[in-house]
Amino acid sequence: MYEYARGHPGLVQIKEGPKISRQGIYKVVLESRGHVCRLRNEDDARAMSQSVLTGLTWLHKGGYVHRDIRLPNILFVPGVANYKYVLIDFEHANVGGLLVSEQLKDWDNKTLTKGNKYTSQSDMYQFGKMLENLNIINSDDGKRFLNSLKNKNINSANALKHAWFK
Template structure:
């Protein structure tokens, strides 16, 4: 790699501190965009390395700090390198900073071939470690690898600064026997969900490439849903069931109600949780012979139909598995979903939501 020597003199001391002090006190993770040749990094906003690189691109890579991914961090420590020379900077991410003053120099120009400069670099790295330790409480717990393709079991997810791109080989796309019909169905469903709370919002509708790759670009960005108490479970339920209710009114069923298919949207006071991943969806009442892994013998009707009631049953099953709904009203709610006495017309009027 072009700056391997410089990376090492910065990376190795930080890694030693991380291993000996403990990750909880010095939370760092090493990563480099090995494919960065200038325009690549700007395009997907993925930084070049840990404290992160290239003088001409620094401000373009971090033209704003999105609290969705950066938390309450007000600055980013970085370095710019050219040949054997480098210089450390801080990018001021506070909202009132004018662009000309965003890049703040933290050091003079240093040369790794100069012994005294190498000592200076090590001293700066020690101070960086001290800074990381000081701001530890403001660093987000979840690391979001912007611009990096994340491979799941059957899909590829790329999280960008303003969208999320999902790709699936058509061989893994459910109900793709009639591919054109399936794409039209999913396009209609994503379009139907537009503007409605509790549902993922699409930026670019579904399409299939010549290579047989299904692609959809989503406007909704968020974090993995992690609940810690009944109040949070109630808020999530109200948001997601609001979205699910709208889908059901349109004749759609989701069919894959699971916690991984629910996102938490920080900073959204009105709707903090949304239901995502429509790719397993279909019409209400479809007879099916194949079952998803989270279904059980009560999911389908006696005629093997997946209905709106099946969605509610699966939602209740997911809530029970969380094991955090313990109030009397909450237990009644779970019982009603399990015995299917609660339906889409009355689910949001249950006493648990009052």
């Protein structure tokens, strides 16, 4: 997954790894360096969303899903002209559409399909839920965007064409 993400905006970049030591420790050396993602207003949320959705579009195009979209898994990378935010932590990432045996902490009864599978639309739903919980998206276009995400009516590529980004 890290190799697939290499060179693509909105996704963490690595120097080396992943490696598992003899002690069973999972290690990845990151190329991307950043800060905790702190969003102050709707414009910040929009900029972060554009970066993360650009990364998700690439992952989904390759048949992958992130599965753990939460604010702690998004870094702000200062000094970058475009795509100042990157999605990190591919520990739970996998190919999309697999049957799920256990749920992650932030999932709810709408995250998975009726067949108990995690899909790219599950990523979009989780992203929408995360954005909504920030309580900083108040414009009409922003609210429509959130509804499209949470209702699983929009994929990552189409999300970037939404009126909220214009």
